[in-house]
Amino acid sequence: MKHKVTAILKRFLGAVLALxxxxxxxxxxxxxxxxxxxxxxxxxxxxxxxxxxxxxxEAKLKASPDDRDTLLQLSGYYLQIGRPDHALTTTQHLLQLxxxxxxxxxLDGLARQALGQGREALSDxxxxxxxAPTDATILLRLSDLYLRANRNADAERVAKRALxxxxxxxxxxxxxxxxxxxxxxxxxxxxxxxxxTQKNPKDPVPLILSAKVYEAQxxxxxxxxxxxxxxxxxxxxxDAFTGKAGDLALxxxxxxxxxxxxxxxxxxxxxxxxxxxxxxxxxxxxRAGQRKPAEDLFDKMVATYPRSLLAHLDYxxxxxxxxxxxxxxxxxxxxLSIQSKSADAMARLAxxxxxxxxxxxxxGYLKQLTADNPSDPDLLFALGRAYSYGREYEHARExxxxxxxxxxxxxxxxxxxxxxxxxxxxxxxxxxxxxxxxSASQYLTQNPEFIFIAGQSYDKNGQKSQAKAMYxxxxxxxxxxxxxxxxxxxxxxxxxSK
Numbered sequence: 472m473k474h475k476v477t478a479i480l481k482r483f484l485g486a487v488l489a490l491x492x493x494x495x496x497x498x499x500x501x502x503x504x505x506x507x508x509x510x511x512x513x514x515x516x517x518x519x520x521x522x523x524x525x526x527x528x529e530a531k532l533k534a535s536p537d538d539r540d541t542l543l544q545l546s547g548y549y550l551q552i553g554r555p556d557h558a559l560t561t562t563q564h565l566l567q568l569x570x571x572x573x574x575x576x577x578l579d580g581l582a583r584q585a586l587g588q589g590r591e592a593l594s595d596x597x598x599x600x601x602x603a604p605t606d607a608t609i610l611l612r613l614s615d616l617y618l619r620a621n622r623n624a625d626a627e628r629v630a631k632r633a634l635x636x637x638x639x640x641x642x643x644x645x646x647x648x649x650x651x652x653x654x655x656x657x658x659x660x661x662x663x664x665x666x667x668t669q670k671n672p673k674d675p676v677p678l679i680l681s682a683k684v685y686e687a688q689x690x691x692x693x694x695x696x697x698x699x700x701x702x703x704x705x706x707x708x709x710d711a712f713t714g715k716a717g718d719l720a721l722x723x724x725x726x727x728x729x730x731x732x733x734x735x736x737x738x739x740x741x742x743x744x745x746x747x748x749x750x751x752x753x754x755x756x757x758r759a760g761q762r763k764p765a766e767d768l769f770d771k772m773v774a775t776y777p778r779s780l781l782a783h784l785d786y787x788x789x790x791x792x793x794x795x796x797x798x799x800x801x802x803x804x805x806x807l808s809i810q811s812k813s814a815d816a817m818a819r820l821a822x823x824x825x826x827x828x829x830x831x832x833x834x835g836y837l838k839q840l841t842a843d844n845p846s847d848p849d850l851l852f853a854l855g856r857a858y859s860y861g862r863e864y865e866h867a868r869e870x871x872x873x874x875x876x877x878x879x880x881x882x883x884x885x886x887x888x889x890x891x892x893x894x895x896x897x898x899x900x901x902x903x904x905x906x907x908x909x910s911a912s913q914y915l916t917q918n919p920e921f922i923f924i925a926g927q928s929y930d931k932n933g934q935k936s937q938a939k940a941m942y943x944x945x946x947x948x949x950x951x952x953x954x955x956x957x958x959x960x961x962x963x964x965x966x967x968s969k
Contacts, residue, residue: 555585556846573603605636675701750785848877864893881911900928919948
């Protein structure tokens with residue numbers, strides 16, 4: 472139940488933090504049920520602790536840089552400790568040495584996926600599946616990526632292949648059911664989950680997934696029954712409790728939902744677990760429009776657990792989602808006073824301060840965060856934005872460029888192009904806007920300020936026709952009879968006169 476730091480860090484591309492209750496999405500949305508196959512043995516070594524194995528293997532590699540077994544083992548350990556950047560270095564070395572096995576491509580794909588390189592990761596898993604066409608772990612990971620890319624037909628094809636060659640593999644059966652559910656073939660999906668239950672009657676997971684199918688069909692009563700069956704097998708199953716409470720809340724059975732959370736609270740083993748449950752109770756009240764009991768619960772939470780980092784983070788999230796940024800700031804600063812190097816607290820505060828009069832503080836937090844996560848593209852992009860707000864365009868260009876090298880995402884390239892414009896590198900800015908306009912014109916339409924900067928870049932670079940086209944395109948986003956419209960029309964007129 473602990474907070475995942477990366478879940479917060481990844482939100483920099485998406486404006487502000489928001490609680491789930493604001494969107495009102497059903498608990499346990501079926502599309503989020505994609506499996507997470509366990510990595511191959513090389514990716515999760517258990518023979519010795521990572522803190523012992525990694526120094527030993529690094530020393531061995533230093534003496535023999537092309538030792539293939541050492542490189543393979545190291546890549547697995549690096550993935551285990553959450554350093555996909557190091558893992559990618561070792562897998563790339565293996566591929567350069569000609570070690571192009573399914574396992575190496577699989578590990579390379581895991582590293583790229585963790586670094587946000589979705590296309591490259593998908594290509595790796597496709598290569599791995601070609602080399603190991605019956606390996607269930609590889610096939611399940613590949614089908615999961617196809618689902619995430621909305622390539623449902625490919626996901627079904629791969630999931631069916633995994634099941635064909637692994638008929639008794641419960642995970643393969645479940646995975647095929649998930650794919651069918653994603654395609655809205657609910658009865659067939661449920662049949663797969665029923666088969667998985669027959670294979671392993673003591674496993675609550677297929678029952679929980681069946682509940683999610685019923686949720687997708689808006690049959691919440693049946694979903695609750697599935698959760699009850701799962702809880703009969705595993706009386707402390709957090710997913711089943713949370714799903715059941717969420718469905719009861721969606722049916723506006725708030726007292727019953729709170730009663731379920733209270734059951735969870737009685738079984739919660741740690742303070743952080745208890746804080747998480749209290750937060751879920753408060754969110755349930757907030758979703759139902761009952762703000763006072765929600766805030767009373769949050770007050771009780773921080774009063775009962777005043778030294779809980781998680782309690783103050785959660786309360787701050789609620790404050791921001793309910794348009795109380797100053798209260799959110801206070802909670803997150805309290806969290807930072809409890810744990811001075813909390814990445815969760817720093818990420819939230821940086822996001823709050825970005826582009827405001829406290830942008831310098833955001834920049835400070837982001838520098839610390841990127842020092843600890845030097846390859847995180849979202850953090851690098853946020854750092855670039857903070858530099859840009861502070862008019863440190865050289866640094867902004869460098870940070871956004873590093874982010875682009877990882878993700879090749881249009882926002883990061885636009886950040887580089889805009890920085891080049893501010894640095895008067897008009898030729899390079901124009902070249903980059905050419906790339907964006909050709910490959911991601913929709914991004915420009917969604918962010919028209921870059922259309923104007925592109926026009927300025929072309930204008931300064933002497934590309935009159937391209938500049939004029941961009942200015943005219945930008946006019947569609949400007950209110951009529953305003954100074955902005957007059958300014959853009961004058962720029963077009965000046966170009967015509969030239």
